[in-house]
Amino acid sequence: MDPVMHQAMHQAMHSAAEVSARLGATGYLADEELATVLFLTMKMGRPLLLEGEPGTGKTALAEALALSLDLPLIRLQCYEGIDATQALYDWDFPRQILHLRALEAAGSSGSVEEAEKSLYDERFLLARPVLTALQQSPAVLLIDEVDRADDEFEAFLLEVLSTWQVTIPELGTVSAATPPYVVLTSNRTRELHDALKRRCLYHWIEHPGLDREVAILRSRAPEVADALARQVVGVVQQLRDRDDLLKPPGVAETLDWARALNHLGTTNLDLATAAATLGALVKYREDADRVRQALDRMLTP
Amino acid sequence: MTTAIDPLPVLLGFTRALKAAGVPVTPDRAHGFAEATSIVGLDSQQATYWAGRATLCAGPDDLIRYDQVFEAWFDPRGELPRRRESGLPMPTSPALPSVDGEADGDGYGDGDVLRAAATTTDVLRRRDVASLDAAERQRLATMFATLRPTAPVRRTARHARWHRGRLDASRTMRDSLRRMGEPGDLAWRRRRVRPRRVVLLVDVSGSMSAYADALLRLSHRFVVSQPRAEVFTLGTRLTHVTRALRHRDADRALIAAGQAVPDWSGGTRLGETLRVFLDRWGQRGMARGSVVVVFSDGWERGDAALLGEQMARLQRIAHRVVWVNPHRGKPGYEPVQQGIAAALPYVDDFVAGHSMATFEELVEVVGRA
Numbered sequence: 001m002d003p004v005m006h007q008a009m010h011q012a013m014h015s016a017a018e019v020s021a022r023l024g025a026t027g028y029l030a031d032e033e034l035a036t037v038l039f040l041t042m043k044m045g046r047p048l049l050l051e052g053e054p055g056t057g058k059t060a061l062a063e064a065l066a067l068s069l070d071l072p073l074i075r076l077q078c079y080e081g082i083d084a085t086q087a088l089y090d091w092d093f094p095r096q097i098l099h100l101r102a103l104e105a106a107g108s109s110g111s112v113e114e115a116e117k118s119l120y121d122e123r124f125l126l127a128r129p130v131l132t133a134l135q136q137s138p139a140v141l142l143i144d145e146v147d148r149a150d151d152e153f154e155a156f157l158l159e160v161l162s163t164w165q166v167t168i169p170e171l172g173t174v175s176a177a178t179p180p181y182v183v184l185t186s187n188r189t190r191e192l193h194d195a196l197k198r199r200c201l202y203h204w205i206e207h208p209g210l211d212r213e214v215a216i217l218r219s220r221a222p223e224v225a226d227a228l229a230r231q232v233v234g235v236v237q238q239l240r241d242r243d244d245l246l247k248p249p250g251v252a253e254t255l256d257w258a259r260a261l262n263h264l265g266t267t268n269l270d271l272a273t274a275a276a277t278l279g280a281l282v283k284y285r286e287d288a289d290r291v292r293q294a295l296d297r298m299l300t301p
Numbered sequence: 302m303t304t305a306i307d308p309l310p311v312l313l314g315f316t317r318a319l320k321a322a323g324v325p326v327t328p329d330r331a332h333g334f335a336e337a338t339s340i341v342g343l344d345s346q347q348a349t350y351w352a353g354r355a356t357l358c359a360g361p362d363d364l365i366r367y368d369q370v371f372e373a374w375f376d377p378r379g380e381l382p383r384r385r386e387s388g389l390p391m392p393t394s395p396a397l398p399s400v401d402g403e404a405d406g407d408g409y410g411d412g413d414v415l416r417a418a419a420t421t422t423d424v425l426r427r428r429d430v431a432s433l434d435a436a437e438r439q440r441l442a443t444m445f446a447t448l449r450p451t452a453p454v455r456r457t458a459r460h461a462r463w464h465r466g467r468l469d470a471s472r473t474m475r476d477s478l479r480r481m482g483e484p485g486d487l488a489w490r491r492r493r494v495r496p497r498r499v500v501l502l503v504d505v506s507g508s509m510s511a512y513a514d515a516l517l518r519l520s521h522r523f524v525v526s527q528p529r530a531e532v533f534t535l536g537t538r539l540t541h542v543t544r545a546l547r548h549r550d551a552d553r554a555l556i557a558a559g560q561a562v563p564d565w566s567g568g569t570r571l572g573e574t575l576r577v578f579l580d581r582w583g584q585r586g587m588a589r590g591s592v593v594v595v596f597s598d599g600w601e602r603g604d605a606a607l608l609g610e611q612m613a614r615l616q617r618i619a620h621r622v623v624w625v626n627p628h629r630g631k632p633g634y635e636p637v638q639q640g641i642a643a644a645l646p647y648v649d650d651f652v653a654g655h656s657m658a659t660f661e662e663l664v665e666v667v668g669r670a
Contacts, residue, residue, distance in 0.1 A: 016341070016348070036341060036351040043340045044333070051361070083464045097483045194359065198329060201337075201355040204364060244549050286547070 013042060013069075027219050028057070028064030029212065037203045038065065047161050047182035049197060052205030055250015058185040061205075062142035065181065074180075075142045076129035078149040084156055088166055090126045099124070120170035131166055137176035140183065147186040151193065158196050208251065210237055216251060217258055224258045231269040232258045235298055236281070239291060246284045256280040271299050308343050309335065315374045316357065322370045324363045330356060346375060426657040431511035431627070438514070444657055445518045445551065451668040452496035452527045453592050455620070459493050466491035497591050497620060498529040499667055502578065504597035505534045505562060506569035512627050512655070513565070514555070516596050519660050521546045521554050531587060535574045535597065536564035539581075569600055571640055572607030579614055592670045593619040594663070596654060598626055599641025609643035616647040621670040625654035625663055 013019055019042075020035035030038065041048040050058045066073035076087055096119045103115055133141035143157065160166060161182060165175035184200060186192060208216060213233045217224060224232075233254060240248045249257075260280040266273050274295050282288050316331040337352035350371055358367050425433075425441060433441060462469065469490035476485055501520045505513050523530040524546040534540045545557035559565075579588065593615060601608055616622050624644060628634045630653030636645055645651065650666050653659040 032347070033351045033354070036348055037355040040337050040340060040352060040355055044336060046333070081464055085464075093485050094480050094483070097480065097485075188361075191360070194325070197359045198327060201333075202358050202360075203355055204358075204361050244553065246549065 022068040023064050026064045026067040029216050037201055041201055045179050047184055047200045049200035049202050050185045050205055051188055054187055055252045056205040056207055057251055058205055059144055062140060062183040066140035072136055072139045074129050074133045074139055077144045078146050080148055082149050082153055086128055087130045088128050089131045092124045092126050096124050130160055133180045134166060134174055134176040137180040138178050139180045141180045143184045145187060146184045147189045154193050154196050161199055207240055220255055221259055224262045225267055228267055238298060245287045249281050253281050312338060318374055319357060319370050322366045324366050326357055429655045430515040445522055448522045448664055450523045450526050450664045453668055453670040454494040455497050456492040457495050460490040461493045463489050463491040465489050499523055499527060500588055500591050500593045501532045502595045503534050505565055506536045507566040508598055508600045510566040517555055517558055518551055521551050533578060534562050537567045537570055538564055539574045539577045568602045570603040571601050572603050572611050575611040583618060588618045590620050592621045592667055594623040596625045598628055599638045601640030605639040605643040608640055612644045612647035621649045623650040623666060624648040625652055627655040629653040630655050630659055
């Protein structure tokens with residue numbers, strides 16, 4: 001799409017209520033708080049740091065944001081040991097060699113400098129997510145599970161996120177005309193460095209309340225009957241209140257479970273089908289035992 | 302808040318109050334807050350509330366303080382929708398226990414109360430666990446959640462690919478062959494590390510009964526944070542309590558462990574139970590290459606020579622043997638009891654274990670082993 005048109009579309013987002021409505025149209029139900037924070041992220045041009053339990057829709061939010069703005073979503077999945085060449089750019093060495101060989105074979109009479117220069121061409125550049133985002137901006141850049149990466153990588157991110165530019169020695173500086181919208185997510189397996197946090201707006205995503213979760217379920221899985229949806233969410237919410245589960249079910253698990261029950265043609269949650277489909281809801285054996293006992297109490301009137 | 306007065310002093314005053322309440326507000330954060338409020342407008346208190354949450358907070362711990370200060374500063378009548386009404390447990394990093402009575406006053410903005418809490422907590426950390434009364438014990442119990450036992454690690458013989466380290470010659474060569482022998486990027490590798498198992502042997506005999514609760518809570522932290530950790534109780538017999546302690550909630554885990562152990566506050570036959578442990582579990586693999594921690598005062602009813610013999614056996618199998626003695630940190634203590642005298646030559650680390658502070662040290666000793 002034409003960048004000018006994109007620009008026009010961003011200007012159109014001029015209130016938190018509108019952000020909420022646009023996200024709602026993509027199927028992501030954002031509460032007023034989240035909408036306000038997103039609105040601020042766009043207006044202030046700061047990255048958004050999302051933290052929260054796994055399964056509360058952190059990644060889904062970035063996807064919905066990109067969809068609602070009609071911008072490409074560029075995703076960088078962090079992992080232990082990730083470094084700049086995986087996040088920024090790399091030279092495609094084999095193709096450079098091939099290019100040299102091709103020049104040789106063609107008996108090119110060009111000077112050495114020329115041949116060298118032709119090696120550091122855009123077409124031999126492997127753009128990794130961060131560089132792609134800067135080149136394609138406006139775009140939504142999702143830096144997922146940043147807590148898994150090392151401290152060094154965080155420092156490097158900090159640099160990019162404050163200057164919005166990347167210097168490639170052989171090519172020059174790539175900078176974004178408009179900074180991309182950046183969403184960082186973290187599962188809090190470790191504390192992020194304060195310098196990085198200070199650059200970002202902070203938001204803690206919680207598990208949704210009963211009504212909201214029912215609404216999410218209805219919008220994400222419209223095939224599930226209303227009564228079943230309420231029952232499922234009711235059970236899940238009770239399970240989340242218990243503090244003895246190794247991994248309390250997230251919204252993703254609620255959706256999976258509701259869909260699983262729906263596939264079995266269930267309209268009313270009963271103990272037998274609930275127990276049979278438990279694998280969609282809890283993923284630890286110890287949890288499964290506890291939940292099975294709890295279901296007994298929750299579902300027998 | 303649609304008044305003619307300049308809103309900036311009010312907003313900046315709020316950031317100061319927040320800072321006094323312990324949220325680390327830096328000038329750039331305050332600046333971001335001012336900017337955010339100018340975007341969302343000042344006429345809506347809710348928008349101000351959310352703008353502040355996004356710009357001034359840096360973690361779930363800050364959110365609760367933020368709520369309280371915001372209420373006191375902008376909304377004395379409490380008309381704001383409270384976010385915590387759902388009552389869902391929030392996975393914060395555990396806060397230190399508060400002193401009694403703090404909940405009565407507003408507490409925040411009043412540094413003295415916080416400081417007082419800090420001091421009493423600090424004192425409690427250094428107190429002998431055996432000398433605490435019931436209320437203090439309860440506060441101490443919540444302090445265990447702040448312990449984060451890290452697993453000791455060993456380097457394995459295998460290598461894993463890494464972005465720096467030593468040259469991975471074979472991978473470099475294979476990559477190069479794929480390019481018909483053209484040289485290319487160098488591949489690097491490092492030795493893999495694996496966590497070592499930690500085995501805790503807790504003496505629950507009569508002479509240790511004052512410490513049993515605290516030591517089991519400590520063991521619970523190990524079991525919860527390290528999937529490979531194992532816990533046994535020693536007394537007149539050996540009991541495997543790992544499974545009971547695996548419960549996430551410490552109190553429930555302790556109840557389960559209590560039911561599993563048949564010989565609370567009985568006599569001690571350390572040498573014999575240790576032999577049972579080594580015969581049945583340790584030698585078959587559980588103690589091999591692991592860090593074994595024995596919590597005991599070394600009062601041995603049985604044969605001290607047997608204890609020495611079994612400790613020697615244990616030391617040959619285990620990577621490191623740590624002996625924790627609650628009396629070690631007390632003035633005038635000499636390791637002269639028969640049992641401890643027999644065991645000491647085979648112990649790598651002999652540490653104290655009577656207070657929270659010493660437990661923290663122990664966690665560090667084990668993590669480094």
